[in-house]
Amino acid sequence: MKINQTGKPLPPSSNGESTARSPAAKSGPAGAGTAIAPDSTRVHLGTTGAQLRELESSIASAPVVNSQKVSEIKQAISEGRFQVNAEVVADRLIDTVQDLIRTSTR
Structure with a gap:
């Protein structure tokens, strides 16, 4: 994200x-x-x-922090209904690293 x-x-x-x-x-x-x-x-x-x-x-x-979103995620974790999609996390991590590489080489 x-x-x-x-x-x-x-x-x-x-x-x-x-x-x-x-x-x-x-x-x-x-x-x-x-x-x-x-x-x-x-x-x-x-x-x-x-x-x-x-x-x-x-x-x-x-970074700007959305405190409402953080509260929602904390609540979901404490209730056991927060699920992590490992593929999406990996894809977005790769995208972020590629963006960082592109901006550091300029």
Whole structure:
């Protein structure tokens, strides 16, 4: 049994990989009346962005679980009415392995 992906990928960032804050005046005796240089308030999100893309990819490839179907199968097993068709299981396992081989060679 194959499960189709239903998750949607995250939208791309609209502000790029880095963002600059506007300079702000310091308060207190050490910085009275002085402004912070614009370069010192720059925030770089390069590694964070890459980590988020990696996380998105792993979430998108995670299987979706149908908890109702799982409950039905558990109930059938506990009642002794769940039957496994070995031929169907073998055929679908072979299909899955072939799909994995095809996607890994691309």
